Amino acid sequence: MYGLGIIKGMAITMKHFVATYLDDIHWLSRGGRYYNDEALQVRQSLNGKGVITVFYPEEKLPVPERFRFVxxxxxxxxxxxxxxxxxxxxxxxxxxxxxxxxxxxxxxxxxxxxxxxxxxxxxxxxxxxxxxxxxxxxxxxxxxxxxxxxxxxxxxxxxxxxxxxxxxxxxxxxYWREIAPKKAEAEAAARDFSKLAKERRKNRKRGGEEGQEERLEEAKSRQLIYRGGLY
Ligand code: SF4
Ligand code: SF4
CATH class of the missing domain: 3.30.70.3270 (Alpha-Beta Plaits)
Incomplete structure (x- = not known):
């Protein structure tokens, strides 16, 4: 219906506006809105409510794993x-x-x-x-x-x-494991996989090694965690 979209948009804005103040009151009663690690963690996550301003540099938004600088x-x-x-x-x-x-x-x-x-x-x-x-x-x-x-x-x-x-x-x-744990783990798995695959090629002539296939499969599935975008 004509105009319904505008009303809906305004209602969402109003909801966020009210939620911002309610959230302030919530965190004020738990040690203050600013400089409070617990408040920052919740407010800057998907569970955060309302619209907040980040008071940089005292407050900083956590960067996602895929973030890249120099x-x-x-x-x-x-x-x-x-x-x-x-x-x-x-x-x-x-x-x-x-x-x-x-x-x-x-x-x-x-x-x-x-x-x-x-x-x-x-x-x-x-x-x-x-x-x-x-x-x-x-x-x-x-x-x-x-x-x-x-x-x-x-x-x-x-x-x-x-x-x-x-x-x-x-x-x-x-340091790399700390800032990008999932990617670092997938890379380590890929390195293990290629090392194990090389060993398998060598060992084939000698009839293989016990547990080799299982270790290869395990390394393969570890790499897929990252490739599947599960982070
Ligand atoms: S090993 Fe990697 S970082 Fe070093 S020169 Fe080659 S591409 Fe660059
Ligand atoms: S060093 Fe060169 S290739 Fe690497 S991120 Fe900077 S511009 Fe890109």
């Missing part, structure tokens, strides 16, 4: 006294090639005999040029570069503060 380099867990562990990056250069604005610069390491070393000596990303597309992370064959969730990188420095070097870029695998 890239970082994955390393093994650091040993005590070290900031990061062994690089996953093999310095293959694929990320630098696919990067649309060409903001990645890599210098490959050299062995004492002069042959190339499969790890970067230097690795730079100019984050002022990076457009956060994530292609570097998509194309890396070694899961060595990932998109970070840290978006508070603004500074007044107009020289080199935004050219992130290897030290600034390197973060241990546990």
């Amino acid at each position: 890239p970082f380099l994955v390393t093994d867990e650091p040993e005590s006294g070290q900031n990061w562990g062994h690089d996953w990056c093999t310095s293959c250069g694929i990320c630098a090639k696919v990067c649309p604005p060409q903001c990645i610069w890599i210098e490959r390491g050299k062995q004492p005999n002069g042959r190339p070393k499969p790890e970067p000596e230097k690795f730079f990303i100019d984050i002022d040029i990076c457009m956060n597309c994530g292609l570097c992370a998509e194309f890396c064959p070694f899961d060595a570069i990932k998109m970070d969730h840290d978006y508070e990188l603004a500074s007044y420095d107009r020289t080199t503060a935004h050219i992130h070097d290897k030290e600034r870029l390197s973060k241990p695998l546990s």
